Amino acid sequence: MPDRTADIALTQAPAHVRHGSNIGQSFVRREGVLKVTGAARYAADNHPPGMLYAVVAVSSIARGRVSFLDIAAAKAHPGVVEVMTPANRPALVTAPDAKTNPFAFRLDLLQSDRVRYAHQPIAVVIAETLEAATEGAILLAPRYEIEPARVGLDSTESFVPPVVGPGHPTEARRGDVEAGLAAATKQIAASYETAAQYHNPMEPHAIVAAWDGDNLVIDTPSQGLAWAQGRLAELFGIAPDKIHIRSPFLGGGFGCKGLIAGPQVLGVMAARLVGKPVKLVLRREQMFGPVGHRAPTRQTLRIGVDGDGNLTALDHHTKTTSSSFDDFFEPASDISHTLYKSPAIATSHEAVRVDTGTPLFMRAPGEATGSIALESAIDEMAHACGIDPLAFRLQNYAEVEPISGRPFSSKALRECYLQGAERFGWQGRPLAPRQMRDRDGLLVGWGLGTATFPAFMFEAHAKAALRRDGTGVMEIGAHEMGQGALTALAQIAADGLGLDLDRLEFKSGSSDLPDAGIAGGSAHTATAGSAIHNAGADVVARLAAVATNDSRSPLFGAGNAGVIARDGRLFRRDDESRSESYTDILSRAGLAEIEGRGKGASDPAAQSAYAMHAHGAVFAEIKIDPELGQMRVTRVVGAFAAGRIINPRMVRSQLYGGMIWGVSFALHEQTVMDARSGRPMNANFAEYHIPVNADVPALDAIMVEERDPHVNALGIKGVGEIGITGTAGAVANAVWHATGVRVRKFPITLDRLM
Ligand code: MOS
Numbered sequence: 164m165p166d167r168t169a170d171i172a173l174t175q176a177p178a179h180v181r182h183g184s185n186i187g188q189s190f191v192r193r194e195g196v197l198k199v200t201g202a203a204r205y206a207a208d209n210h211p212p213g214m215l216y217a218v219v220a221v222s223s224i225a226r227g228r229v230s231f232l233d234i235a236a237a238k239a240h241p242g243v244v245e246v247m248t249p250a251n252r253p254a255l256v257t258a259p260d261a262k263t264n265p266f267a268f269r270l271d272l273l274q275s276d277r278v279r280y281a282h283q284p285i286a287v288v289i290a291e292t293l294e295a296a297t298e299g300a301i302l303l304a305p306r307y308e309i310e311p312a313r314v315g316l317d318s319t320e321s322f323v324p325p326v327v328g329p330g331h332p333t334e335a336r337r338g339d340v341e342a343g344l345a346a347a348t349k350q351i352a353a354s355y356e357t358a359a360q361y362h363n364p365m366e367p368h369a370i371v372a373a374w375d376g377d378n379l380v381i382d383t384p385s386q387g388l389a390w391a392q393g394r395l396a397e398l399f400g401i402a403p404d405k406i407h408i409r410s411p412f413l414g415g416g417f418g419c420k421g422l423i424a425g426p427q428v429l430g431v432m433a434a435r436l437v438g439k440p441v442k443l444v445l446r447r448e449q450m451f452g453p454v455g456h457r458a459p460t461r462q463t464l465r466i467g468v469d470g471d472g473n474l475t476a477l478d479h480h481t482k483t484t485s486s487s488f489d490d491f492f493e494p495a496s497d498i499s500h501t502l503y504k505s506p507a508i509a510t511s512h513e514a515v516r517v518d519t520g521t522p523l524f525m526r527a528p529g530e531a532t533g534s535i536a537l538e539s540a541i542d543e544m545a546h547a548c549g550i551d552p553l554a555f556r557l558q559n560y561a562e563v564e565p566i567s568g569r570p571f572s573s574k575a576l577r578e579c580y581l582q583g584a585e586r587f588g589w590q591g592r593p594l595a596p597r598q599m600r601d602r603d604g605l606l607v608g609w610g611l612g613t614a615t616f617p618a619f620m621f622e623a624h625a626k627a628a629l630r631r632d633g634t635g636v637m638e639i640g641a642h643e644m645g646q647g648a649l650t651a652l653a654q655i656a657a658d659g660l661g662l663d664l665d666r667l668e669f670k671s672g673s674s675d676l677p678d679a680g681i682a683g684g685s686a687h688t689a690t691a692g693s694a695i696h697n698a699g700a701d702v703v704a705r706l707a708a709v710a711t712n713d714s715r716s717p718l719f720g721a722g723n724a725g726v727i728a729r730d731g732r733l734f735r736r737d738d739e740s741r742s743e744s745y746t747d748i749l750s751r752a753g754l755a756e757i758e759g760r761g762k763g764a765s766d767p768a769a770q771s772a773y774a775m776h777a778h779g780a781v782f783a784e785i786k787i788d789p790e791l792g793q794m795r796v797t798r799v800v801g802a803f804a805a806g807r808i809i810n811p812r813m814v815r816s817q818l819y820g821g822m823i824w825g826v827s828f829a830l831h832e833q834t835v836m837d838a839r840s841g842r843p844m845n846a847n848f849a850e851y852h853i854p855v856n857a858d859v860p861a862l863d864a865i866m867v868e869e870r871d872p873h874v875n876a877l878g879i880k881g882v883g884e885i886g887i888t889g890t891a892g893a894v895a896n897a898v899w900h901a902t903g904v905r906v907r908k909f910p911i912t913l914d915r916l917m
Contacts, residue, residue: 184657184658184729184730185654185655185657185658185664186654186655186658186807186809186877187807187808187809187810187811188654188810189810189811189812189813190650190654190664190810190812191650191812192647192649192650192813193649193650193653193669194412194643194649194650198412203411203412204411204412205366205369205384205412205413205414206366206369206370206371206382206383206384206409206410207366207369207371207442207444209371209382209442210371210442211371211373211440212440213439213440214371214373214439214440214441214442215244215289215290215291215296215433215437215439215440215441215442216289216290216291216292216293216295216296216441216442216443217247217287217288217289217290217296217429217430217433217441217442217443218287218288218290218293218296218297218299218300218443219284219286219287219300219426219429219443219445219449220232220284220285220286220287220288220300220303220305221281221282221283221284221285221449221452221453222278222280222281222282222283222284222285222305222307223281223305223307223842224278224281224307224309224312224840224841224842225278225280225281225312225314225518225519225840225841225842226278226279226280226309226310226311226312226313226487226518226841227278227307227308227309227310228276228277228278228307228308229276229278229285229305229306229307230276230306230307230308231305231306232246232248232285232286232303232304232305233302233303233304234246234248234286234303236302236303236304237288237299237300237302237303238299240290240295240298240299240302241295242290242291242292242294242295242296242299243288243289243290243295243296243298243299244289244290244291244437245288245289245433245436245437246286246287246288246289246299246303247273247286247287247288247289247429247432247433247436248273248285248286249273249274249275249276251436252272252273252432252436253432253435253436255272255398255399255400255432256397256398256399256400257397257398257400258274259271259272259274259398259425259428260274260488262489263397265329265330266329266390266422267394267397268422268489268491268521268523269488269489269521270424270425270428271283271284271425271453272284272398272425272428272429272432273285273286273287273429273432278307279486279487279488279518279520280452280453280486280487280518280519280520280841281312281451281452281518281519281840281841281842281843282448282449282451282452282453282520282842282843282846283452283453283520284425284426284429284453285305286300286303286305287429287432287433287443288300288303289433289436289437289441312517312518312839312840312841313487313515313516313517313518313841314517314518314836314837314838314841315459315484315517315836315838316356316459316460316461316482316483316484316515317515318515318517319515319516319517320515321482321513321514321515322513322514322515323511323512323513323514324485324490324492324512324513324514325490326492327492327493327494327496327497327512327529328492328493328494328497328528328529329524331494331497333492333511333512334509334510334511334512335497335500335508335509335510335511335566336507336508336509336510336566337507337508337509337565337566337568338476338505338506338507338508339507340465340476340477340478340507340508340509341476342476342507343467343475343476343505343506343507344465344467344475344476344478344507346467346469346475347467347468347469347475347476348467348468348469348470349467349468349544349547349548350465350466350467351464351465351466351540351543351544351547352463352464352465353463353464353539353540353543353907354461354462354463354464354907355461355462355463355464355535355536355539355540355907355908355909356459356460356461356462356907356908356909357459357460357462357495357532357535357536357828357909358459358832358833358834358835358909358910359456359457359458359459359484359519359522359833359834359836360456360457360525360828360832360833360834361450361451361456361457361834361843361846361851362417362418362419362450362454362455362456362523362525363447363450363848363851363853364413364414364415364416364417364419364420365414365415366384366413366414366415367444367445367446367447367449367450368383368384368419368420368424368426368427368444368445368450368454369383369384369442369443369444369445370382370383370426370427370430370431370442370443370444371383371430371440371441371442372430372431372433372434372440372441372443373434373439373440373441374431374434374435374438377401377405378405378406378407379395379399379401379405379406379407379431380407380409381395381406381407381408381409381430381431382408382409382410383408383410383423383427383430384410384412384413384414384416384420384644385408385410385413385420385423385642386413386416386418386420386421386642386644386681386682386683387420387421387422387642387680387681387682387683388408388410388640388642388672388673388674388678388679389403389640389674389678389679389680390421390422390423390681391408391422391423391427391674392406392408392674394422394423394428395423395428395431398428399431399435406674407673407674407675408673408674409672409673409674410642410672410673410674411643411671411672411673412643412644412645412672413642413643413644413645414644414645415644415645416642416644416645416682416683417525417526418455418523418524418525418526418528418683419454419455419523419524419525420644421523421524421681421682421683422523424453424454424455425453425454426443426445426449426453426454427443429443430442430443447846447847447848448846448847450846451834451843451846451851452519452520452843453520454520454523455491455520455521455522455523455524455525456519456520456522456523456525456834457493457522457525457528457531457532458483458484458485458491458492458493458522459483459484460481460482460483460493460495460532460536461481461482461483462479462480462481462482462495462496462532462533462536463478463479463480463481464477464478464479464480464536464537464540465477465478466478466540466541466544468544468548472545472548472550472555472558472559473558473559474503474504474505474506474559475505475506475507476505476506476507476508477499477503477505477507477508477509478508478509478510479495479496479498479499479508479509479510479511479533479536479537480496480510480511480512480513481493481494481495481496481511481512481513481532481533482512482513482514482515483495483512483513483514483515483522484514484515484516484517484519484522485514485515485516485517485521485522486516486517486518486519486520486521486522487516487517487518488521489521490521491521491522491523491524492512492514492522493522493528493529493532494512494528494529494533495512495529495532495533495536496510496511496512496533497510497529497530497533498529498530498533498534498537498615498888499533499537500564500565500566500567501561501564501565501566501615501617501774501776502537502560502561502613502615503541503556503559503560503561503565504559504560504561504562504563504565505559505565508565508566510566517841518841519836519841524683526821526824526883526884526887527616527821527884527885527887527888530615530616530884530885530887530888531824531825531828531884531887531888531891534612534613534614534615534887534888534889534891534892535612535828535829535891535892535895535909537892538611538612538613538889538891538892538893538895538896539892539895539896539905539907541555541556541559541613541892542610542611542612542892542895542896542899543905546594549594551592551594552610552611552896553580553584553589553611556580556611556613556780557577557580560576560577560580560613562574563774564774564776567774569771569772569773569774570772570773570774571773571774571775571776572618572769572773572774572775572871572872572873572874573804573806573869573870573871573872573873573874574778574804575778575804575867575868575869576613576778576779576780576804578802578804578867578868579614579778579779579780579802579803579804579865579867580613580780580802582802582865582867583779583780583781583782583800583801583802583865584780584782586782586800586802586863586865587609587782587784587798587800589609589611589782592609592900596608596899596900596901596902596903597901597902597903599900599901601786604789605786605787605788605789606786606787606788606789606901606902607784607785607786607787607901608784608785608787608896608897608898608899608900608901608902609782609783609784609897609900610782610783610785610892610893610894610895610896610897610898610899610900611780611781611782611783611892611893611896612780612781612783612825612888612889612890612891612892612893612894612895612896613778613779613780613781613888613889613892614777614778614779614780614781614801614803614885614886614888614889614890615776615777615778615779615885615888615889616685616776616777616881616884616885616888617684617685617775617776617777618685618686618689618775618776618777618806618871618874618880618881619684619685619686619689619765619881620686620689620690620693620763620764620765620874620875621680621681621684621686621690621764622678622680622690622762622763622764623639623641623677623678623679623680623690623691623693623694623762623763623764624639624677624678624679624694624760624761624762624763625637625638625639625677625679625691625694625695625697625698625760625761625762625763626638626639626676626677626698626758626759626760627656627659627660627695627698627699627701627702627758627759627760627761628702628756628757628758628759629660629662629702629703629706629745629749629756629757630749630755630756631745631746631749631750631754631755631756632746633666633731633744633745633746634662634666634667634668635656635660635662635666635667635668635702636667636668636669636670637652637653637656637659637660637667637668637669637670637695637698637699638670638671638676638677639652639670639671639676639677639679639691639694639695639698640671640672640673640674640675640676640677640678640679641671641672641679641682641687641691642671642672642679642682642687643671643672644682646682646687646813646816646817646883647810647812647813647816647817648671648682648687648688648691649669649671649672650810650813651688651692651809651810651813652669652671652688652691652692652695653667653669654809654810655688655692655695655696655699655809655877656669656695656699658696658699659695659696659697659698659699659700659703660699660702660703660728661699661703661727661728661729661730661731661732661733662730662731663730663731666731677694677760679691679694680763684881684884685777685880685881685882685883685884685885686881687881687883688809688879688881688882689763689806689874689875689877689879689880689881690763690764691763692763692809692875692877692879693761693762693763693764693875693876693877693879694761694762694763695761695763696761696763696876696877697761697762697763697876698759698760698761699728699759699761700759700761701759701760701761702757702758702759703726703728703733703759704759705757705758705759706728706733706745706748706749706757707721707725707726707728707733709748709749709752709754709757710726710733710743710748711726713748713751713752715751716743716748716751717735717741717742717743718733718735718741718742718743721735721736721737721741724736724737724738727739731744731745731746732744732745733745733748763875765875766873766875769873769874772873773873775871775873775874775880776880777803777804777805777806777880777881777882777885778803778804778885779801779802779803779804779805779867779885779886779888779889780801780802780889781799781800781801781802781822781825781889781890781892781893782798782799782800782801782893783796783798783799783800783860783890783893783894783896783897784796784797784798784799784860784897785797785894785897785898785901786901787898787901787902787916791913792913792916792917793913794830794898794911794913794916795858795860796826796830796858796860796894796897797860797861798860798861798863799822799825799826799860799861799862799863799890799893799894800863800864800865801818801822801862801863801864801865801886801889801890802864802865802867803818803864803865803866803867803882803885803886804866804867804868804869805866805869805880805881805882805885806869806870806871806874806878806879806880807869807870807871807877807878807879807880808866809879811866814864814866814882815864815866817882817883817886818864818866818882818885818886819862819864819886820886821882821883821884821885821886821887821888821890822862822864822886822887822890823854823859823862823886824886824887824890825886825887825888825889825890825891825893825894826854826858826859826860826890826891826894827852827853827854827910828887828890828891828909828910829890829891829892829894829895829898829909829910829911830854830858830894830910830911830912831852831853831854831858831910832851832852832853832910833845833851833852833909833910834846834851852910864886891909895909895911898911898916902916904916
């Protein structure tokens with residue numbers, strides 16, 4: 164393969180200011196006080212005058228049709244204003260089932276009496292109070308014509324999907340896997356099952372919608388304001404700029420608020436129907452259906468190694484589910500493209516259609532699911548070879564992305580393995596299982612998993628200004644979903660404008676600001692941050708032009724030497740004793756302010772030359788009661804290399820959040836579908852288990868230094884999703900190491916371990 168690592172110049176503006184004054188510091192969350200005092204206004208906190216309450220009635224069957232609704236009874240209930248059904252819902256300009264682009268997922272907007280999954284909206288009751296709307300929805304007492312529900316990975320004939328995830332090829336191969344397996348000294352073949360997980364951010368989908376003629380104002384949580392605006396514009400046949408979406412804070416997103424969901428659109432329709440502002444909030448059990456989920460998988464891994472323990476073949480096949488009416492296929496096999504070097508690698512997917520809502524992106528879609536299977540299989544192989552699983556990974560991890568053949572843009576995985584192992588105290592771990600006990604007699608196990616996540620970028624725009632009073636403003640419709648974007652992006656803005664953070668006004672969370680792209684794919688800081696950085700550079704360049712062309716300025720004639728922006732002043736780069744404040748420059752020029760714009764996007768030349776990923780290594784300890792099988796994760800150490808760290812406090816929190824989800828993936832979280840009815844049986848927080856404080860172990864996240872000059876000018880990768888990968892497998896491998904029992908069905912619950 165030709166060496167393409169040389170001569171790839173960065174096409175983006177280089178960092179023009181000294182970094183470190185704001186970027187890299189552990190500032191506390193800018194909106195923290197608002198949140199802890201209850202002053203932060205979430206979507207459902209908005210109560211415009213005259214607002215009515217809407218409650219969705221959802222289907223209790225998974226497939227069939229609604230044959231009767233007692234609309235008269237609902238309307239007769241005191242306080243009920245209207246019942247919205249397929250018979251009277253406002254007309255839509257674009258059909259909810261039209262696939263206008265691959266990311267326009269089909270929505271259930273009362274377009275017919277068909278039921279395609281349990282908890283599908285079948286009517287909306289609008290009333291003067293929440294109580295009346297709730298009671299009205301109960302009084303509808305629907306009757307159905309029921310058809311048998313298709314449930315589970317074996318319920319219907321499978322097919323090969325056209326693409327997986329966001330348009331990735333279904334199959335990929337390099338080399339000859341069968342030959343590699345035939346030539347192997349040792350082979351393993353094993354199947355792993357992962358459960359469906361349903362989206363449950365703390366804040367359910369909520370919307371307050373108000374029409375004023377053809378203008379629409381809505382308050383709703385969104386990870387993608389411009390996309391939501393575009394989808395609503397298309398559905399209602401109005402110009403996007405007639406729609407104003409306010410989303411200052413999200414109570415979590417995790418992918419389910421990346422695209423506007425059906426129930427949010429129903430809120431807008433309800434407001435149009437009654438001609439008044441309407442609030443609609445999903446109840447917890449209503450989250451288990453119309454807002455996306457992580458589909459279940461059955462993954463078959465076949466691995467071969469030679470006599471030295473080097474991989475000769477890696478085959479990763481995934482079977483998953485999608486809905487009966489739309490296409491989203493969990494790309495679980497794709498993780499095997501990037502982690503381990505093998506002369507032969509094949510990845511493939513197949514799917515069946517079942518009667519559920521359409522699966523969608525959920526934090527590390529594909530990577531989380533694939534990681535637990537791949538890391539389990541790698542662990543099984545290491546132990547089959549009698550090699551320590553860390554040593555096995557150190558000899559087999561890839562330095563060039565195996566399937567694409569592209570070198571990694573920067574790679575610190577080896578450092579992650581070494582630093583994580585050191586901090587955890589991995590050395591001396593007995594190779595055989597069931598060798599360690601604590602002083603209470605509990606079995607102790609140690610497991611390892613490799614973490615990875617692509618370093619994506621979307622496209623974002625930002626607008627900035629420096630004002631004569633020495634303050635600045637950065638405007639970008641960015642998304643604060645709890646991850647710390649407001650803080651980290653403001654830090655980038657302050658450095659970009661050469662201002663102290665307290666002189667900066669940072670405007671975000673609203674669709675009338677420049678499009679920040681989607682807050683997903685762990686790409687928000689890189690994408691929005693690049694737009695902000697470039698907008699800052701643009702304003703500073705314009706200000707510098709004013710100063711360096713003015714003979715009265717100490718910066719006059721700086722010309723090619725250029726200037727540095729810092730602390731509200733421009734300094735000559737070649738002589739920092741010559742400087743001038745923004746205020747003086749603007750005052751003398753008679754300008755109230757000076758504006759600039761910036762765009763953030765990936766660099767296609769760098770993208771085609773390099774594979775771009777964040778990496779990590781996660782080490783877990785578990786203690787298990789030998790009689791009862793009760794499991795408790797006691798320690799998790801993760802070492803992650805994710806490029807430039809803008810705010811270590813926020814990043815640590817993101818990594819911890821991901822690692823906790825990894826524990827959840829391995830031991831707790833699953834949606835159990837009733838095979839007879841097709842209904843989720845645990846659509847509540849009592850029975851849908853996620854780790855509570857007592858389940859969360861001592862966590863430690865090491866941020867391994869990584870300078871990646873190719874991902875973007877600031878060297879930022881993402882940290883939102885990578886924490887799940889690696890961790891889930893590390894916990895599963897620790898269970899085996901403690902007990903000698905290899906559970907290949909996740910989550911590993913007591914009954915599966917005993
Ligand atoms: Mo994420 S699943 O890209 O919000």
